[in-house]
Amino acid sequence: MDSSVNLWPLLGVAVVVAGFLLRANPVLVAVAACGVTGAAAAMPFIALLESLGNAFVNTRNLPLILLLPVAAIGLLERFGLRDRAQAAISRVRSATAGRLLIVYLFARETTAAMGLTSLGGHPTMVRPLVAPMAEAAAEAQYGPLPDRLRYRIRAMAAATDNVGLFFGEDIFVAFGAIVLMHTILQAEGIEVDPLHIALWGIPTAISAFVIHAWNLRRLDAQLRREMTAGAGAAQVAQKDVA
Amino acid sequence: MTLTIDHFYILVGLLLAAVALMNLVDRSNPRRVTTALFWGLYAVLYLAGERIAPAWIGALMIAMAIIAGFGGVRAGTPTALPDASRRAAAARLGNRLFIPALLLPLVTVIGAVGLKNVQIGALPLLDPAHLTLVSLGCGALVALAAACWLTRASPLQGVREARRLIDAMGWAVVLPHVLAVLGLLFSEAGVGKAVAHLTTAYIGLDMRFVAVAVYCLGMALFTIVMGNGFAAFPVMAGGVGIPVLVGVFGANPALMAAIGMFSAYCGTLMTPMAANFNIVPAALLDLPDKNAVIRAQIPTALPLLAANILLLYFLMNL
Numbered sequence: 001m002d003s004s005v006n007l008w009p010l011l012g013v014a015v016v017v018a019g020f021l022l023r024a025n026p027v028l029v030a031v032a033a034c035g036v037t038g039a040a041a042a043m044p045f046i047a048l049l050e051s052l053g054n055a056f057v058n059t060r061n062l063p064l065i066l067l068l069p070v071a072a073i074g075l076l077e078r079f080g081l082r083d084r085a086q087a088a089i090s091r092v093r094s095a096t097a098g099r100l101l102i103v104y105l106f107a108r109e110t111t112a113a114m115g116l117t118s119l120g121g122h123p124t125m126v127r128p129l130v131a132p133m134a135e136a137a138a139e140a141q142y143g144p145l146p147d148r149l150r151y152r153i154r155a156m157a158a159a160t161d162n163v164g165l166f167f168g169e170d171i172f173v174a175f176g177a178i179v180l181m182h183t184i185l186q187a188e189g190i191e192v193d194p195l196h197i198a199l200w201g202i203p204t205a206i207s208a209f210v211i212h213a214w215n216l217r218r219l220d221a222q223l224r225r226e227m228t229a230g231a232g233a234a235q236v237a238q239k240d241v242a
Numbered sequence: 243m244t245l246t247i248d249h250f251y252i253l254v255g256l257l258l259a260a261v262a263l264m265n266l267v268d269r270s271n272p273r274r275v276t277t278a279l280f281w282g283l284y285a286v287l288y289l290a291g292e293r294i295a296p297a298w299i300g301a302l303m304i305a306m307a308i309i310a311g312f313g314g315v316r317a318g319t320p321t322a323l324p325d326a327s328r329r330a331a332a333a334r335l336g337n338r339l340f341i342p343a344l345l346l347p348l349v350t351v352i353g354a355v356g357l358k359n360v361q362i363g364a365l366p367l368l369d370p371a372h373l374t375l376v377s378l379g380c381g382a383l384v385a386l387a388a389a390c391w392l393t394r395a396s397p398l399q400g401v402r403e404a405r406r407l408i409d410a411m412g413w414a415v416v417l418p419h420v421l422a423v424l425g426l427l428f429s430e431a432g433v434g435k436a437v438a439h440l441t442t443a444y445i446g447l448d449m450r451f452v453a454v455a456v457y458c459l460g461m462a463l464f465t466i467v468m469g470n471g472f473a474a475f476p477v478m479a480g481g482v483g484i485p486v487l488v489g490v491f492g493a494n495p496a497l498m499a500a501i502g503m504f505s506a507y508c509g510t511l512m513t514p515m516a517a518n519f520n521i522v523p524a525a526l527l528d529l530p531d532k533n534a535v536i537r538a539q540i541p542t543a544l545p546l547l548a549a550n551i552l553l554l555y556f557l558m559n560l
């Protein structure tokens with residue numbers, strides 16, 4: 001057995017798990033885990049602070065994708081972008097929340113596979129357009145929805161964007177993940193064509209589409225079941241609206 | 243001149259400073275001072291982060307976490323248009339409202355794909371190291387200009403609306419950033435090696451199916467812990483994929499790599515550590531349950547992980 005591996009830093013992982021289970025504030029949990037991990041790896045306090053500071057500065061690019069679009073999106077929302085998106089979809093009689101999201105899944109996955117990953121996203125597409133449209137499609141079919149189902153549709157809209165992005169982008173040959181895999185295999189003395197890595201991703205990309213589309217069909221089935229179940233569902237809906 | 247990501251750091255820093263000031267003078271925010279302090283500190287990171295000693299930045303991050311952890315980050319009551327005038331505006335502007343919304347991704351794609359190799363003099367037009375983000379920044383500015391022109395609103399109103407959305411997300415805005423720091427610290431402290439040791443040292447890998455399953459499940463598990471498939475891949479590929487699957491069972495390395503990375507992505511769908519994909523959208527969509535997006539993704543992630551194991555097992559020697 002390899003005894004040179006230091007298992008103590010796993011305490012940091014334990015802090016994260018415990019923190020999320022106790023529903024403590026995640027930002028505080030993450031920083032507490034930083035402290036525990038640093039202590040377990042026997043880092044001096046100042047070195048730990050420096051290490052955290054350097055990492056915090058070097059990862060400043062991450063929140064940009066969230067912070068840059070908010071002014072434009074917020075302004076359009078003020079003047080009724082979401083109302084407009086809902087009005088547009090409620091005129092399409094065959095639209096259901098599930099079908100609409102399946103179309104979005106297909107569009108998101110195929111465009112990501114062509115390298116166009118920035119065509120979607122939570123702040124730019126899901127919040128202002130996709131989620132309100134999915135809600136409106138369900139409301140056009142069944143009338144006002146109880147909050148529980150409304151939240152479920154929104155969560156599925158966000159999930160659909162993620163699934164489409166993850167399993168589409170990885171079959172685009174110039175994507176960072178492919179470059180990373182190629183570099184690591186090369187370092188181990190294995191020569192592969194990056195194009196082959198991309199191509200071998202296709203079976204999983206198709207499976208992801210089929211499985212998630214099936215889950216979106218189940219969303220439609222759930223809506224149908226709960227919204228047409230009779231007076232009970234209607235009463236709940238009335239109460240939630242009031 | 244090259245348009246670099248540093249220009250957008252300044253822009254975001256100014257936006258965050260505005261959010262801090264607007265909260266400071268807003269009496270409808272029950273914690274206006276601590277909220278302003280939180281966004282003000284974050285603004286400092288963007289405006290001057292590279293000029294401050296790293297240890298102070300570390301202390302700044304801890305201060306922000308303490309403010310957030312003790313409920314110091316709250317929102318004011320936004321002054322939205324009344325429902326009736328908003329609907330009237332929507333009816334008046336009609337489908338033209340979609341134009342700025344679609345300009346944003348469109349300009350981003352044009353920048354990231356079309357202007358990739360455009361140079362002015364000897365310098366590239368857009369920062370090649372952060373091409374997508376710089377393009378997104380341009381897209382956001384074009385969309386804001388178009389939205390102002392269309393609605394006759396001032397750019398200042400745009401900043402107010404940005405504050406409304408940032409307030410609504412609250413501390414969730416900084417969570418992906420802080421988790422990325424934790425991920426870097428995890429690799430520095432050797433958490434990766436420890437997890438790989440645990441997943442590989444106690445399981446016999448001499449059966450083909452067991453080896454395939456350990457590789458795929460290890461990728462997912464590791465990603466759940468670290469929040470990032472890119473951290474999982476080198477460890478699991480180096481620990482199981484290359485020596486066992488390729489070395490012993492003669493797997494196709496391209497297939498081993500592709501399915502390994504996708505197994506890691508199944509883990510990304512199931513972890514609050516991947517906050518920008520899983521927790522931030524819950525905040526953006528006003529969901530009371532911050533884990534609602536993860537709950538919606540588990541029924542896709544688990545069958546897909548099983549599908550990956552079967553695909554790798556049956557296709558590995560093609």
